[in-house]
Amino acid sequence: MENVIIVQSLNKSYGTKKAVNNLSFSVKKGEIFGIIGPNGAGKTTTIEIMEGLRKKDSGEVSILGMNPEKDRKVLNHRIGVQFQATSIQKKMKVKEALKLFAAIYNKSNTGDEMLKLLGLEEKMDTYFDDLSGGQKQRLTLALATLHEPEIIFLDEPSMGLDPHARREMWNIIRSLRDNGTTIVVTTHYMEEAEKLCDRVAMIYNGELRALDEPSRLVEDISAHFISFRSPDFPLAQLHQMAxxxxxxxxxxxxxxxxxxxxxxxxxxxxxxxxxxxxxxISDYKFERGTLDDLFVHYLQGGESA
Ligand SMILES: Nc1ncnc2c1ncn2[C@@H]1O[C@H](COP(=O)(O)OP(=O)(O)OP(=O)(O)O)[C@@H](O)[C@H]1O
Incomplete structure (x- = not known):
């Protein structure tokens, strides 16, 4: 499958803080690619460099064969960026926000189909500030997709959503993917990474720690464990077991x-x-790990993939 994003040996520091450290990965056309990592791992910096909103120090970034720093104007029409809800004026009505973005992208339509999908048709006259958290997130997604971009960048799209709204958001993102759009999404919800993403890159301290399909990542040796209870099994003996x-x-x-x-x-x-x-020994069971376990493992162990 064609790579629509290629990131090679990317570096970015803020003063002495190395936010992104020699990061390399590529994203295939039509996949949901997750960037996961704890707070401060470098997810936002990485996604903003790909969006052309932040300058890199060194390395190569190619988006649809273009350079996001130099070709930003052209790329703006081919990529969609979901802005944080805080960047939209509180006293702007839903329809005004849609018109504004349609004008920015030179589009005459305001994404009626998408609005239907997002359940926002009834909210056209509502002020942004009066929308629920889920509706705000859906509106920012509608604004990011108005111009039918080939790649959409979503930074923590389900932040602050309740579990039901989060699942709805996943369905919308999946339907965009099923229509051929490539999605890059940052998240620190491991469940979101596991259920939504086709592949995930796990980053920590700006470095790539693992990259694969979520199910293959949890196949990782360390993600399997045995759990049991015992009042008398010596801990030291367990540590020494082959x-x-x-x-x-x-x-x-x-x-x-x-x-x-x-x-x-x-x-x-x-x-x-x-x-x-x-x-x-009692309550003995085998357990297949989740991405959560793998995440904790990498953070504690600090091993590279
Ligand atoms: N403008 C900036 N100036 C100085 N340091 C920054 C700046 N932006 C980010 N950093 C630092 O760079 C590191 C990576 O930040 P970044 O926001 O990319 O991480 P993140 O993975 O998105 O974190 P979070 O999940 O908390 O948003 C952090 O240590 C952060 O404090």
Missing amino acids: GVIKVEHDEELDAFKLYTEDLQSCSYLLFKIAQEENYH
Whole structure:
């Protein structure tokens, strides 16, 4: 599949703070590409450089074969950027905001189909400030897509939305993708990354830590674990067990989590030791990790992908 975005060895510092550190990735046409990472990881800086809103220090960024710094005017008509709700005037009506953006993009229509999809038809005469959080987010999405861009950049699109509104937002984003639009989305909701994105890049301290389909990322060895309770299994013995990568222990609950490369042989060993030493095990289960687990693993371990 064709790459519509290529980022190569991107660097950006603010004074002595390195916000983006030698970052490289590419985005394929028609995918939902997630950029995930904790607060301050460099997500906004990266997305704003791609949008042409921020200057890079070094590296290459190609958006639809163009340079976002030099070709910004042309690119503005081919990419859509979802602005933060705070950048829209409170006393502007929905229809006025739509007209304004239509004028900016030289479009005569105000995205009627999109408005229907977003459920905003009834809200045309409502002031922006009187919309609910979900409606505001949907309006900013409508404004970003009015000119039918080929790529849409969304910075935390479901921030502040309740779970129902968040799912609605995901459906809208998926339908844009299904119509051939490429979507780049930053999020720090791991569930959003897992359920919405086709591929995710995990960044931390401005560096790429992992990049793959969410389901393949959680296939990562460290994302599998065994959980059980035991009042007497010595923690030190678990640490020494072959194949164990990490042990978590909740003393209050006598609960353990063993992260392992090999669930089967680790389980065999666990029960073998318990049998020989007469330790007690209960509530035993295998668990497949989620992106949340992987995220915590990378943050704690700090290993590179
Ligand atoms: N204009 C700026 N001046 C100085 N430092 C900045 C500026 N913008 C961002 N930073 C710093 O650069 C780092 C990366 O910030 P950035 O906003 O890109 O991260 P982020 O992953 O989007 O974080 P968040 O999820 O909190 O929005 C942070 O340490 C931040 O404090």
